[in-house]
Amino acid sequence: MKKLASDYLVYDEVTGKYHEDPEQVVRDDVEKHYWLNVARTVLKDWRLYLMLVPMLLVFLFWRYFPMYELLGCFKIYDANTDVADQAYSGFTYFIELFRGDTPISIEFWRAFRNTFVISFYGLLFGFPMPIIIALFFNEIKSNIARSVYQVLTYLPKFMSTVVMTTLITMLVRQSSGTVGIQMGVISNLLYQLGLITKEVGDAGLLNNPGFFRAIYQISGIWETAGYDSIVFFAAIIAISPTSYEAAQIDGANKMAQMRYVVLPSILSTVVIMLITRIGSLLNVGYEKVMLLYNESTYITADVVSTFANRTGIESTNAAVLQGISSSAEILNNIVGMLLVIGANTIARKASDVSLY
Amino acid sequence: MKRKLEISELIFKILSYLFLTVFAICCLYPFLYAIFSAISGREAVEVGQVVLFPKDIQFEAFKSMFTNNMFWNSYTNTLFITFYGTLWAMGVAILGGYALSKKRLLFRKTFNFFLVFTMWFSAGIIPQYRNYLNTQEVFSDLGITDDKWLIVIAMGMAAMNIILLRNAFEGVPSEIEEAAIVDGATEMQVLTNVYIPMSKSTIATVALFFAISRWNGYFWARRMITNSNEHPLQVFIRLQLENFKDSDQMAGWNKPYAADSAIYALIVCAIIPILIIYPFIQKYFAKGVNMGGVKE
Numbered sequence: 001m002k003k004l005a006s007d008y009l010v011y012d013e014v015t016g017k018y019h020e021d022p023e024q025v026v027r028d029d030v031e032k033h034y035w036l037n038v039a040r041t042v043l044k045d046w047r048l049y050l051m052l053v054p055m056l057l058v059f060l061f062w063r064y065f066p067m068y069e070l071l072g073c074f075k076i077y078d079a080n081t082d083v084a085d086q087a088y089s090g091f092t093y094f095i096e097l098f099r100g101d102t103p104i105s106i107e108f109w110r111a112f113r114n115t116f117v118i119s120f121y122g123l124l125f126g127f128p129m130p131i132i133i134a135l136f137f138n139e140i141k142s143n144i145a146r147s148v149y150q151v152l153t154y155l156p157k158f159m160s161t162v163v164m165t166t167l168i169t170m171l172v173r174q175s176s177g178t179v180g181i182q183m184g185v186i187s188n189l190l191y192q193l194g195l196i197t198k199e200v201g202d203a204g205l206l207n208n209p210g211f212f213r214a215i216y217q218i219s220g221i222w223e224t225a226g227y228d229s230i231v232f233f234a235a236i237i238a239i240s241p242t243s244y245e246a247a248q249i250d251g252a253n254k255m256a257q258m259r260y261v262v263l264p265s266i267l268s269t270v271v272i273m274l275i276t277r278i279g280s281l282l283n284v285g286y287e288k289v290m291l292l293y294n295e296s297t298y299i300t301a302d303v304v305s306t307f308a309n310r311t312g313i314e315s316t317n318a319a320v321l322q323g324i325s326s327s328a329e330i331l332n333n334i335v336g337m338l339l340v341i342g343a344n345t346i347a348r349k350a351s352d353v354s355l356y
Numbered sequence: 357m358k359r360k361l362e363i364s365e366l367i368f369k370i371l372s373y374l375f376l377t378v379f380a381i382c383c384l385y386p387f388l389y390a391i392f393s394a395i396s397g398r399e400a401v402e403v404g405q406v407v408l409f410p411k412d413i414q415f416e417a418f419k420s421m422f423t424n425n426m427f428w429n430s431y432t433n434t435l436f437i438t439f440y441g442t443l444w445a446m447g448v449a450i451l452g453g454y455a456l457s458k459k460r461l462l463f464r465k466t467f468n469f470f471l472v473f474t475m476w477f478s479a480g481i482i483p484q485y486r487n488y489l490n491t492q493e494v495f496s497d498l499g500i501t502d503d504k505w506l507i508v509i510a511m512g513m514a515a516m517n518i519i520l521l522r523n524a525f526e527g528v529p530s531e532i533e534e535a536a537i538v539d540g541a542t543e544m545q546v547l548t549n550v551y552i553p554m555s556k557s558t559i560a561t562v563a564l565f566f567a568i569s570r571w572n573g574y575f576w577a578r579r580m581i582t583n584s585n586e587h588p589l590q591v592f593i594r595l596q597l598e599n600f601k602d603s604d605q606m607a608g609w610n611k612p613y614a615a616d617s618a619i620y621a622l623i624v625c626a627i628i629p630i631l632i633i634y635p636f637i638q639k640y641f642a643k644g645v646n647m648g649g650v651k652e
Contacts, residue, residue: 041462047543048455052467055452055518062487062510063474069483133379139372151638152380155387158634160572162590163626166597167386170619181614182404185389222383254364286481287575291594305481312482313579322482329480337477 073330077323093327104311104321108328110299111307115332118216118289118303119281125217127277129225131270134232135262153226165291168219172211174204206292209300216292216301228273235269236262271347278343282336304332387627394418394620401614417617421625429585430592433504434571437588441508441570446563448513453521454547471515488580503581507588511576512569517562524558525551561640571630593622 009018030037042049068083073093075086099105133153140146156164173184182188187201196205205211243261252260286305293301302310312318312325393401397412405411421427455461456468478484491510492503500506528551536546552559574590581587587595600619609615 038462045460048458048461051451051455051543051547052461054448055455056467056470058448058513059470059474059515061491062484062513063478065490066479066483066487067477069486070479072483072486133376136372136376139369140376149376149380151635153376153383154638155634156383158568158630159627160574160590162572162574162594163623166593166619166623167390169597170616170623171386171389173616181402181616185404185407188404222386226379226383248362253362254368283478290575309481313485322486326480326482329482333478333480340476 070326070330072323073327075323077319089323093324094331096324097328097331104324107302107307107311108304111302111304111328112332114300115282115284115303118213118284121213121217122220122284123277123281126220126225127274129221130228131232131266133225133229134236134266135258137229137233138236138262150226153229155226156223157227159223161285161287161291164219164223165288168215168292169206172205172215174207175202207294207296209297212293212297212301216289231269231273232266235266239265275340275343275347278339281339282332304329390620390623390627393614394617394624396614396617398612398614398617401616414613416611417613417621418625420611420613421618421621426584426592427622427625430587430589433586434589437504437507437573437577438567438570440505441512442563442567444508445512445514445517445566445570446559449518449521449562449566450547450552450559453518454525454551456518456522457525471518475515485579488576492580502586503583504586506580507573507577512566512573514565514569517565520558520562521555524555528554557640564637564640568630589626593626596622 010021011018071083072086074088074090075083076089078086096102097105097108100109137146137149140149171184171186173187175181175183183191183201183204187196187205190196191198191201200208205215239261243265244257247257247261282304284303284305286303286309289301289303290306290309293306308325308329312322315321389406392406392408392410394417395413395415396406396410397414400406400411456464456471458464461467479487488506488510492506495501495506532550532554533546536550541549572590573588574594577588578591578594581591597619600615611618
């Protein structure tokens, strides 16, 4: 609310007159010259500000301009005109997606559900694994042995998604009856252990919708669990040995030491990592899904990004579907962003730990 | 005097060794299997006899790959993208991170938000795709028709890496900077002679993050590079796997090695450079993760 000039008048008892509050005069003056001062500071320090320019441009061109393209979600798509000049269509794409009775909206809901399920399983199985590994690393007191374990378990993280998925595809490949080629070595192992039947193995595990999520999660743990344990391990080795000794003198066994010494010390790290994880809950690595799934596993494997890519870029009538698939993705990303902000706020309220 | 291990501690210790050994073997085995299969004889691979050791060793699969021009071509392309991509991204990130690390920078919070927001929200694949198509057009208007430059310049920037650099620069004591300025150093000299040498390990780590992501990049390279001569290695591998799937049922395979071996040989070639430098860079990565705390 704008204050009236009379609000700043101060009554002087000695002279019996009103005069202007001197602080306010200074404040007005600063305000009046604010942008002038900014310009003066920037000019004086122009080298520093010049250094920012490339970064700002890169982010503007290739991170924020795509966001401008999102305007297309509310417009009738036309490949030949600029987004700004296209005719508005309102919320038609979103309504179309929410209907739930057209093929494309059924497909969208399936993808949306899958995104949630895949990331939820990732949280459930993938998140505790690095913590457990870090606890175990802490038990290995020999430096050489620990280095060996670390080198081996970090290794898969450095391989590209393409290499990993190619390897996975080959390890669980289908057999080929006509030329007598066996099923993949992992399938074979599972078959020998009696976990799958020969038919399932022969058909190839990646062609079976029932196995996609398991393969996705297990390979995810294989790829990242070792490397992700670094953070937790660093938190654990920061615990002073005297804490353990004190607990031992008090007669704490291993479980009690875990409960009362280790857990409180790594809690803040765990919270931070959990926030990050929840924040990227809907940000399923589409590259990996894209490289592993095929038509027969869409039921369990298709996530929103892959759905958008398939309908909006790869399909034969992509030009028509671009608006709607882009809308689908944006719904996903907005929910994802709300999750990050929500998780961060909760964490800040509950403890003094927050990420951003 | 050394304290005797309590029984619960002993059990936990044994459990640790056991679990880590099993997990380490699980991590390593698929790669070993790839190597074994790449060099085993056709019969052994097809019938599934290769499990723990290679059998009937042959090197034909490697030989035929090394004589394939497309393979070397894609390797060169990947090296090109990795080298220039890392150089460009590092240049931008160091300058930006340095400026952001200065408390005297006006609108510092706004600039930080400008960065961090891109970590929260992304426009999605399709708007990005359309944006890259526009960029491609602009680039070709400027006379840059080689799509590798599009990959190098337009892609791969990560806000997280800039924040890592900013945090490292913030850690340099300001007295040193003041001393340099008193000695008459310009802003650029302060950066190159004071800040960069003092945050060498962070810079190495961030450069490695960029390099690895460049080496491993696939999706946009596949989308944006239409000329198959410019495909990087990852795209080449994927295309080989797709061809292999298509021809899986074909009985006319008449090479001395199994069709699988060809794919495995390719995988081995893709991972060998990383395996060679991995022991040297591993410690930097461990460090980088621990620096990952974001503050504002």
